[in-house]
Every structure is written in C-alpha cells, then in structure tokens.
Amino acid sequence: MDKGAHFHRCDFQVHTPRDINWRGERPQTVEERKAYAKEFITACRTKGLHAVAITDHHDFGFFPYLREASHAETDETGMLFTEAERIKVFPGLELTLPVPCQALLLLDEDFEVHLLSSVLSRLGIAYNAAEEPVHLPTQRLDHLLTLDHVVKLLGEFEPTKGRFILLPNVGDGSDSVMREKFVAIYRNMSCVGGYTDKKQVEALKRGTLAKLDGHNLEFDFKAVGVFPTSDNRQRDFALLGAFSAWVKWSEPTAEALRQACLARKTRILHSPPQAPNVAIGRIEISNSRFLGPLSLEFNDQFNCLIGGRGTGKSTVLEYVRWALCDQAVLPGTTQEENGFFSKRLKLVENTLQPYEASVTVEVLKNGVRHVVRRKSHPHELLLKIGDQAMEPTTEGEIVSLLPIQGYSQKQLSGVGVRRSELLRFVESAGTSEQLANLENEARDVANDVRRAFQDVEEKRDSLTKSTHLQLNLSSLRQQAVALKQSLVGLTEDDQAVLKAHEAILAGQTAFRQWETDQQNALAAVQRSQRDLAALPSRLAPSANVAENDLILRAQTEAAKVFHGIRAHLDTAASALGPTSPEWEEFRELNAQWAAKCREHETKHREVQGRLSAQQQTLDEIKDVEQKISALESQLHEASLAAEGLTASEAAYTEKRREWEDKFSGRADILTERCELLTMRSDSWIRATLRRGVMGKRLEEQMSSQLQGSRIRDLGDKIMRLADSISNAPSPMVYWQEVLAELDSLSRSDKNVDSTPECPHLDSAGFNAGDQLKIAERISRQAWLEMSLIELEDQPVFEYRQREAEYIPFSEASAGQQATALLRVLLNQEGPPLLIDQPEDDLDNEVIHEIAELIGAAKQRRQLIFTSHNANLVVNGDADLVVAFGYRVAGEQSLGEVKAEGAIDQKAVRERITAVMEGGEKAFYLRKDKYGF
Template sequence: MTLLEKYNEINKRPNGLRLWAIDLHFHTPASKDSAWIEKDAFKILRMIHEAGINCVAITDHFSGNFIDELKNARKTMSGWSEFRGQNLPVILPGVEIEVDGVHLLCIFSEKYGTAEINYFLSRIGIKPGQYGDPEANCTTGLLDIRAAVDEYGGLIIAAHANSNKGLLGIKGKNFADIASIIDIVEINRPNFERDVEGARKYRPELKNKPFIRGSDAHSEEGLKKDRFYIKMQSPSFSSLKQIIFEPFSRFLPSEYETAILGISFSSSTGIFGSQILSFNGAMNTIIGGRGDGKSILMDSIRYALEEYPTLDHLNNLDGGMLSRISGTFKDGDSISVFILHHKEIYACIRGIAIEKARKAYSASTPAKWYKIEAGDFTEIIRPEGLKFTIYSQGEIESLTRELDVIGEICDSYNPEISDIKDRISESLSILDFLFSERLRIRKIDELLPEKKNRNTELAVNIARFEELLGSIDKSIYRKMSRANEEASRMINEIWEVIEQMRRIGGSMIGRLDNVKDSFFEEGSFINTDFEAYFNHVRSTVIRISEIMTFSDIGKFNDTPERKSWKVKLDAEKVVYDNLIRASGMETQESLMPRLIALREDQKKVGIEIESDSAEIGKLEEVEINIRATLSDVISLQSALRDARMSNIEKLNADTPETVYVDYGSDNSELKDWLDETLKSKGITEKGATVSRLASLSPMELLLNITSKNVEEIKKLGVSEANANILIGVIDSMQEQSLHRVNVAFTPSIGLLKGGQKFPTATLSIGEKVSAVFPLLTLNTGRPILLDQPEDDLDHNYIINNITQSIKQNKSRQQFIIVTHNPNIPVLADSDQIIKMKRIEESHTCIVETSGAIEDDSIKSHVMRLDGGMEAIEIRYRRYRS
C-alpha cells in the first residue's frame, strides 16, 4: 500500500466522536397550528436533508402522528440511487407538551414511533381528542411525567426556555420543580451564548445542565436558520443522551493545531501486521488486557517520531523502548505516522533498524518526513515546531527523581525562556572561541622568546659565514689556484695545437710522395727546376715535423719553476682547507647555498616574529571581549531567572491548588569542579572556600578571575591568599572550562497539605507523581500521549484532576492514553475508545473494535475494566445500603 493509499484509508475511517448537526425542536404538518401547506413526508425529509441536519426530533404539540410517515419515507428514500452512500437524517420520535404554562419536549429513541408517543401521552393524561392541540395543558404531576419519560428511557427538554412559555419566564418553587425533572435546556435565537451565560449565572439549578439551540421550526426557512452541533459517534439517541453527562464538552469543536491522524505498519511478521489505526483529534483511550499490544503501540508511535524518553534506562538499555521495539519488529519493517500540523498534512516514516552493543541499543535509521498535498507527497525535513508530549509506563515516576529534567520540561512551556537559553548558548560558543583564541595567543607569547633567540643565532651564523666567505675570497690559494688553472689551460691548448701540427706534418710528407708523379715525366723530373722545388718543399715539411716532434713543451710540469710553484700552491691549499672545515662545510661550493638558506630562515623567522607580535597585541582585546561576553551572559542569566520566576508563577496558576512549584537550582557540579581544580593547590580551608565560591554563578566567578578582582572575591569571605591562588590556577588553565560548568535549574515541586509545603522528597511515590503530573501535561497545544498514567496515581486524583483536566483541554489538544482504569475514558468522555485484542494463534494484536462510550460494544468492554455490570451493581447496592 502506497503512502497516499494509507493516508486515504486513515482519512476515511470513523474515529469516534465528531460534530453532527441536530434539530430537536421541529414541527411537522401533523401539528394543528402548522403553517405547512404540503403534507408530503418525502419532501419534508428531503428538505431536512438539504438543510444539512443529521438528526431531527419530531416534536409536534401533543402529537406523534407524523413520525411514522417520516420514518417510512426515510426507509424508502435510503434505497433511492440519489441517496446511495449518504446518511439521511435520523428521525427521533418526540412530542411537545405544556405543563404549568411551560413547554417541554419529550424525546425518545429512534426505535420508537407514533404508537409509543400515543402511549406516553395517555400516561400523562392526554386524551386522543387533545392530540395536536397547541392549547392543551398537561395536569399530571411533574414526577409522573418524569416517570413516564423514563419508562421509555427518554429525555425531557425545557423548550425555548428564553421565549414565551419558556422555563426562564417563571420563578420560585414552580421553576425549581420543573428544573428538577428536565435533562436539557433549549435556548432559541438570537442571543444563545448570552442567554446561556445568564441562565447558568442567575439560575443555579441550571448550572450543570446542557444547553442546546433548537429551531422550533414551522417552515423551511425556520429550519435553515438554526443549526446546532453536538459531538456524537453517530447521529443517534444513545449518543444524544451522553450530553446529560457532558453538559459542556460535547458541544465544543476541536481547534487543535497538531494531531496524530493515524498510524500504519508495514510488517509481515510483526504483532500489528499491516494494520492501520485512525485517531480522533481530541481524546483517544486505548484499552485491553495485558499483552494486547497497547504499550508497544505507544512505543511504535514514539519510535517513529524519534521522541525518545529523556532517561537512558527507559530508552536504550535492556528493557527500554528500543529493546521492546527490537523484540517486537524485525529489521526492514516500517512504521508510518500521519500528522496534521498547522492545517498541513505530514507523514513520518521510519524503518526498523536497531543495533545492540552489550546492553545498549541504538537505532541507525532516521525517520523520513513527507508533506502530503494535492494527491502527491514530497520529502522534506521535519517541520519546525512540531513537538509531542509523550510519557511511557513508569516514566513519570522516574522523572520525579530527576528535577533537572523536570526543570527543562518547565522551561519548555515559555518561549521566552527558550529564546534566552539560545542566546546564552550562542554566547557560550563565543566564549569557547575567545578562550581558544586566548590560549592560542598565550602559546604564541610563550614561544616568541625562543623565536627571537633563533633569530639572533641565525644572524650570528650569517655574519660568520659572510666573514668566512670574505676570507676565502681573499686567500692566496684562491688567487694561485686561479693562475694555475689559467696557465695549465694555456699549456694544454698549445700542446693540443703542437700535436695537431705534428699530425699534419706527417700527413703532408705522404701527400707530397703521392703528388710526386706530378713533377715527373717518363720516370724522371721534368727538369731541374721541378726537382729543386720539390726537394725544397719536402725538406721544409720534414724540418717542421721534426721541430714539432722534438718540442720541449711536454716537459713543462717537470721544470724547476713549475715544481716550485706546485709546492707553494699545495701549502696554501692546506690553509684554505682548514678554513672550509672550520665553517662546517665540505667544500667552498656548499658555503653559499648554506648562507642563502640561513638568510631565508632568518627572513622567515623575522616574519613570524612580526606576525606573532601583532597577534600578541590582540591579547588585550581578546581579554576585553571575554569580560564583555561574560557580563552579557550574566545579564542573560539574570533575565533567564526572571523569566523562570514568571513562568513558575504561571505554572502555579495553571496547576491544581494542591500542587506548588518553587524556583530552585543545583550548583553541585560547580562545587565538584572547584574541588577537583583546586586540589593540591595550597588552598586553606578548602571545603569552606569552595562553598563560598560556589555561591556565585560560574560566569560571575569567571568574570572576577579574568578581571583579577581579588577584592570582589574577598567579599565572599575568601582570604586574599586563597583568592590569588584561585585566580592564578584558573586563569592559567590550558583549556578553560569553568564557563561550561552547569548550574542546573531544579524547581522544587511538592504538594500543599493544610497550608504547609511538602516537597517530593518527603512524599510517597503516588504523591510524587500527583505533584509532577500536572507540570508534564499542561496544555501547550501539542498532542499528549500517556501510557497507564494511573499506575502511580491516587484514585481520587485521577477522578478529580486528570479527567477534569482532559475534559477542559481536549478541544484544544489531542490525548492518546493507554489505561486499565475505567474512570479515564468514562469521566473524561473519551472521543474514541480503541479496544485492543491479542490473537494467540497468530501472535498478533488487532483493534477488536473502536468507538465512543455510547457504542454498546465499547460500553461492555469499558465495564469489564470496572469488573463488569454485576460487580458495578453489587458495589452500588452495598454503597447504598
């Protein structure tokens, strides 16, 4: 089933009480004074239907003659194709009578008709000749009339009480007597609210009677003018009778901003299978036996919405919520919750994926949120401000021992507190940054002397290397070495030329012998001139070759001068090598790169020193900002305290008079922090000193420390020596954490008995829960889900407080409550009661039935919570005996 199909299924399912339009004072053509011209039952019924009336009482004057005709018309019309799938108005038989000048309506169950009305009229002394006579008067006693109505289980309504022949027009005993037998008061237009308020204020006999508006219509126009709504499971007499017990809440439309519309499961093996449950926007009660799946149903909603218990042992340890979910579902199953929030429809879907490490459970799959609109859905992030109040079985009792958690819950009722806490949180983050900056700058300051020393060392080394290079450049060896290299290069060049010429000379002799034939003719020289020139050239070439061959240039290195020079050069090289070794280098060539590297290091260190000096210059500004931010936080904490005090006043006004709330705080974390931080630091009278210091807030204490305000600390009764130690120790901390030490908001809660305050620590478990419960379930507009709140509550408290609180608030916020106590669904008039049942054969839990208390099946299930009808009757007889 798709997401939209699930939502559509939830949307179309009945879910208990809803508002239906009724008219309990309608005249038909059977009345003698009727203005009707047409006496067609079909037309009249169609007219009532088109007027939007779901339930109508036919109340002619002393007559029930037209009732059967309308009922028969309804039966016939319900089979017509145009009305298929529609609910035609339910016809309630009734009659209008006059007693002592006052008109009364007597209304009965829809199963009755004209015959029963006629019998009733005979019981109160009205003869057939008087049927339909608006001038007739009933002379039977009031108690007899009441008894006759009760014989058929009917209702008596004071007709048009604010009009002519209405109850409010009489006074004295006559008024009191009639008021004592009526069930409901009818007020006609035009000033319904004003007249109801006046009647309840000035006629105490009517204070707890339900008031309705009826049309007293004798025409179509009159029928359309007055439409009145009552909460009923369905338009029926049994639902109508419930307004006797609920004279206030059955008339209120629901005006909630947020409500859980329903839940569906996608599981092939889970205990809920693929069920879909719908919830009413007002009060839902989930009942059933143990093991019927009530609590796991609540856990499922809570898991899907990621609204976990505040306390770990109720959440992620063995036996906690995640443990129960893991044992109920399998990985891959999913839970979908559909929610109305600010007129938008959302779906929250979460798959089951729970891991266990030792005894701790964790859910690895987050919920996905969708917005449903125009027949489609879009994935979104969780809507902002969407919150729920959910408490599992036993959770409230556990919370009574966690007053800091209760403090957070109390804070949540005041948006101003949340805003101030957010601003404090922002300031704490700023302090985190500022203290981090201060630590960073202080470390820079600590390292700066080392960098300056390094800079000095570099300068010395650079100067030494520059001096060394200067000495080396001026050394005799450097000059002799360069001269020697130049001379050797010249000799080598000459030697290379000589070698080349010698090779050329030998080559030329061979070439002359090869051209000799050019000088010969027939085996001899051409003439003497040729012979003479040839011999001259050849002898010249031979002489040059001999000169090159026997040259002394190769003996240059063996000359005395050359040997003497080498000795002197080697001696100077020893001096040069000693200079190089003194620099720490191997060769002269490595000296310059080393000097360049030293200069680069010096430049880098110089830049760092300049930058660090600039950063250190910011330290004073950081210190100023720290003190300013601390002052801001102190002001915000003062505003937070004022807001909390104001909130506590409101909480005291909104909770029962027997409950009190006082402002409280717990500085034990600050004491522990100071005790640990100052351990072995030379503090005298350490215990007393810590207690005195803890009288300040962490921010106030830290402001004095960062300001080095010894005098202000001494005002707490701390010695000057201890104050200086304190400032020195905390101010020098590497990682500042004092500003993150929490002083918990722990309101003092308890009960008032005989004008005295009894805090929760002195109360029994039931009394503790009675004191805390109202604080946890104040009306905030968000849905409230409770699992068996009666477990630790006094029986009278449930009757006098819980049920009354629910009735007052359920029109503005949704309740979903698991209970075994029948008083909760009955006295709070649950809009929907869901009966769970376990099917042992398939190990599943199902919704056996659901509806309101007027449903006979639901009524029987609720009575079983109370021991059944027999037990109720036995107790009643014993109480009466």
C-alpha cells in the same frame, strides 16, 4: 476519521411548512416538498449546521422528505456525501404538556419512518394525513400528566425504548419548567437536558443560569445540559441555526444526546469548540508478536485504551513513544533514569524485530500532516511532511519537530526523585520551541566565541612574536654597526656606501611587502566577489509570496543594492590587478628604486673588493644584514597580524557575554515556568530554580583534562570545587573567577616553578604543586571548551502538606507526588500527553477530581491514557475508548481490539462494564452493598 466522539453544530427545534404558524409559501405536491427539502438541506450546509431536529407540534408528517433529502445530497462533483459528512436529521416533536411547559421529544437519527405513527399513537396524539398542507391544530396533551409520564410511556414501548430523549423548555419564558412554582417538578424529573427558545444560554437570567448549572439549593443542585434552538418556521430560513449548540457524539442517537447532557461541560458547547493544534492521528503497526498487524486512529482530545492486564493496551502506548523517539537515553543520566527507555527497547526487540516490523505514526500539527515511520530491523527512521516524499531523519529532528510528553507505568510518581525528570517537567510548562530556539542560538554564539577566541589567540601570538623579533632586530642592528666600525682603511665615500647599504636593503624589503599587500588585497576582494555572487537570496517557491507586489519590489531593491556592491568590488579588483593603471606610478617608482639599488650594488661590490683582506668581517656583516632583512619581513607580517588586538579582545568579550546571556535567558524562562507550574498545581507544588550548579558534564570534562596529571584525590577536589560553585551566592560569578584562574594557569610560563594566585582552586584543595600540573595539562583550546560548558539549572520541588508548610517533594508519598504533577499536566497546554495507567500513581480519593480536570484539559492538549479505572474513562468522558482483549478466551498469547468508539455506543459501554466494573451484576451488587 477515528470512531470516537466529535462535535457537531446542532439546531434541535426546526419546523416545516406543515406548521400552523409557518411564514411563507407552503409546498404541497410531492415534487414541491422534495424541492423544498433539498433546499433546506442546502441551507443547513450553507449555515454550517451538521444536524437538525424536525419538531413540528405533535406531527411527523413532513419529516420523511427531509430525511430523504439528507441521504440524497451530493457535492459539487455529483458524489454523495459520506455518512460522516451527511447532514443529520433527527425526527422529533414539540409537545405542549399540562405541566404546563413545552418539551421537545427527539428520537434516534435513524429511527424508522414507518414507526413514527406508532409513537404518536403511544402518546395518544391525533394526527391527520401527511398529504394535508397543515397539521391539526395544537391541543394541550392533558392526559400526559408529567414529564416522567411521557418518559415512562416511551421507555416501556419497544420501538422507542432507549431511543428517545425528552427535553423540557428551560428558558426564562412562560412555557418553561424553570418557574418558581415548578421547583418540585424540576427536582424530581428524570430529564437530564433541556432547551431554550430563540435565546442563547448566556443571555438567560443569572438566577436561571445558576439553577441550570447546579448552583441552587432549592433546585437540589441539579444541573442539566442545555440546547439553544432557533424555532425556525420561516420559508427563507432566516432563523435557521441562529441559536445552536455544538454537541459531541460518535453516533447520532438519543443516547448520545443523553450522554452529552451528563457530560454537559465537555459535550455541549455554546461557542465553537477549541481543539489542540497538535494531535497524534493514527498508529499503524505492520506486524507484532502479540497484537499482529494493527491500525488505530486516535481522537484529537481524550483517548482511553482499556482492557485486562496483558491485553496490549500499554504496548500500543510504548510503540507510539518509540516511533516518536520520546525520551531516548541521555548522556550523564543514571541506569535508573534510563530504565523506562531500556524497557521500551526490549519490548521492540522482542515483539517487532523478529518480524522486521515498522511502526508508522501520523501527527497533525497546525493542520499539516506529518508521518513518522520507524523500522525495527534494519533500523531506519523516516519522515514525511505534507505532500513531500518520505525522507530519512534523525531522532533529534523528530523530538524537536513532533514532541510528546509520555509517562510509563509508575513513571509519574518517580518524577520527584530524578533530576532529569524534574527538568523535563519544568521545560514542558511552556512551548518546546522557545527553549529549543534559545539553545540553537546558544550553539551558534558558542561557535562565534570559538572563532573570536582563535582570532584573539592568533593576534596575541603575533604580538608576542613581534616583540621577540624587535628584540632580535635591535641586537642585529647594533651588531651590524659594530662590525662596520671595526673595518679599517675606509675612505669617507666607502663609509657612506656601507652606511647606505642597510637603508637600501630596508627599501627593497618595503617594496616587496607592498607588492605582497597588493596581492593579498586582490585575493580578499576576489573572495568577497565569490561570497556575494549568489546574493540576494531567491524567493521561496511560494505562490502567495511571489504574487505579493510589496515583496517583489523589495526583492528588486535588494538586487539593485547587491548589484551596486558587486560593481564596486569589480572596480576594486581591477584597480588591484598587477597591470592596472592605478599602479602605474608605483611601478615607475619601483623601477627607479631598482635602478638605484643596482647602482648601489656596484659601488658596494667595489668597496668589498678593496677590503678583501677583511673578508671575514665583510661576510659577518653580510650575514647580519641578510638576517635583518628577513626579520624585518617577518616583523612586518607579525605586526600586521597583531593589528586590531584590542578590537578582537573586545569582540571576544562581547561574544562571551552574549553566550552567557543566552543561558541566563534560559534560566529566566525556566524560573517563569516554575512559577507557572506552581500556579497550575493550585500551589500543591512550590517549584523554584536553583541556578548555576556544576553538573556532571562539566565535572567529567575537568576530570578528563586532568587525567594522568598525578594530582592526588583529584575526584574529591573536583567535587569540593563543584560544591563551592553551587553554594556560592552567585554561582556564575564564582565560576567565571575559577575560569579566570584556570586561564592564568594555562597561560603561565611552564618553565617557571611558580603559578599565579588561585584562591578558589586553593580552597578546593589544589595546592601549588597541583596547580603546576594543571598548568601543564590544560591547553588553551581545552580551557576554551571547558569554559563553554554551561552551569546547569536544577529545579527544586516542594510539596504543600498544609497551608504555608512545605516539605521536600521526594518526602511526599508517591500518590501525593503523582496527583500534584498530574494537576499541572492537565492545567497546561502542550504536546500530546501519554500516560500509562495514571491511576497506579494516584490515591483513589483524588481520581474523581482528576477526571473533572480532564474535561478542560482535553480542549488544550490531546490525551492518550491507558486505564483500569472507570472514573477516568466514564467521568473523565473519554472521547474515544479502545477496548483490548484476548483473541481466544482463556488464552493469553494474542491480543486484539474488541471494541472501538465512545460511551454513547452500546458495545463500548458493555466493554467498559465488563472490564472496569467486573460486569453488570458485580456493579449492582456493589451498589446494593454500599446502600446507594
């Protein structure tokens, strides 16, 4: 686990059997008390409590037993719970003060037991021996005049200095400091928190809630953190944990509770906390030039890396982005757009490659641990999911599975002037899976379009071939008739034989075609048998699925259906076999026809023998008849291939419409995200989507296809065409019309010096000669690939200068742009957000506002920032602070982590003060100069 702050469910008012008002038997012997304490700790764990405070009235007598039980608790295997898992038991007192109000005094969880009696003495509280079954009767502590009197006494007492917190009762009851006559006491008290007795905070009166939230003028707009407590004093633990709070700390100390009160909105929750479902858990650097080996665990909420310039904090962020393949070089982007990525590669080349180092990043996604390891040299990218083995993977797979959103120094303020950054920003307004799934579906449909297009083209070619064959057949048949009529000396019987010869040949062709049909049908059935052999699909190896009776029944039914289908296919294959009984009649007819053909052939040879003097004409007739027979076979095949052209064209049209719908759906999603983005920026940004822009990829494809066509000013004409598409009322419709013109050119007869009408190409400057050259250059396949390049959708951002008045986003200042964009990033859910020194892009006046947004944002998404600004770290309430520094003072050659934890730790506060405030003296000097 990281060393930062985490939530713990706490009940900070629990009484022991020494309480005067205890309900139930009182353990009195040492053994009985130890047994009770063990049972109490078990009850805490059963009820889901992580920490309790033992707060008997003016008494610590029973506390040592409970602390001992906490440290001695074991799990079901007999092993002691780790320090992180152990139930925390704070020593405390319930004080009855003359204010009059009740108050809880809580000490550090590790406060020394032998010093507890000195606390009572310091407060002037009388107490009896811990061995007694009940503590002394509760007396009001009239000598402790005010809450701050108690604070002063303990704050000046060395054992308790900095190790206690005082929490007055802030409920609706008679023991509360919230009563109207105590306004001055509330306003002037130094207490930053309070507690309620057996009451949830939301159940308090509306007026009380307003005061506690700092919304009441009379109470000086003073807000405090509130801890609901159970006030449990039942032997059966009936109320234990019934009223509790989730409190965030890194160490169980009174200072941690004070810090929680100061950041009450994010560190004290009255319902179970929500955490991001995706978080970077750890980075491990095997070695590096500046930082050396480094292993660092991240908090799942807000992490801040701090340190002087050049101490390595930004380097760690860049290593994370490199390992997770964030923002690789994209085709069609400019050198400036790729600059941040190029700098990252240079960093890897200079600091990791000399050591052949690797960076390992762990990501927890929906409870599943993913480990990515990227090696700098030799280059290798590996992924481990859950308990699976580490396997090679690709950058695309990492980006798809484990996306992050990262910005280098000054990158945020450059979003508005880079189209690719704008698109990335809009896409990030929702889940990446939605767009990724749509793009995957579009690629699949595009492949379907290609197959359907190929089918249509083949059928059209077959239809064209069929038309040509029919013309040739018509000519040959007429030639055959004319040649036969030119023969002389024929009897009527001879003429009948010659006339029947063409029909005999046609019959032979028909029988051959039917035999071919039989063979083709058998081959088709056998292919289907192979395709269906492994169906239905097997169940995934999951016990949860395999044990589900409904799933098993469904699998059985599916198996039955496929078994039946395979049986039908077996029957069909058997029926199509060359020796099957089904073809017996056909074979008999074929044999009869063969006999008839032999009889005819005998007569035909006799006729030819009698006409030997006209052998040349007979040879010509034979040649023509052979050609007719061959062409008839070809015509049959072509006609079969052309069958279903209308249906194929309809299927192709439907697939193209489906493909277009995918990208129309993508544009719809991006439009919705633009609207979300506008809302999340509090309308400082007005984001809209410009649909259907002819992007670089399409321009490059067209230029590539027409390269070498010798069209003058080709680039300018393509640009004019792109402008016409982009500026059309409906760019998609206009583009489809352009595609239709290019389609007609690619189909046109290349031997004719004229082209179809192409008004859109005309208006772009492509004259008739250019169009002839286009017709020569663009093949059918090239046209298809061009048609499958979608028009691009461009986000358009505007910045609100004043109400209802917007300017182009690029005209806003860098600070205005970054502030508006950061509002969006912090107001939306998403993957981990990594920003290197966001304050570099922000105006100082808005940093405090951004710090407040961070509190809500870190419950929706993990944040990992580097910063030099104390407002972001302290007021933003960083859950983990990692302070970097130089290993050797005065030398800047090597860096290391100097401190790691949360602001409730003294060492971390000291590093924040030194790095961000210039030291304690500098801080107080500025305070004095400001006159605060």
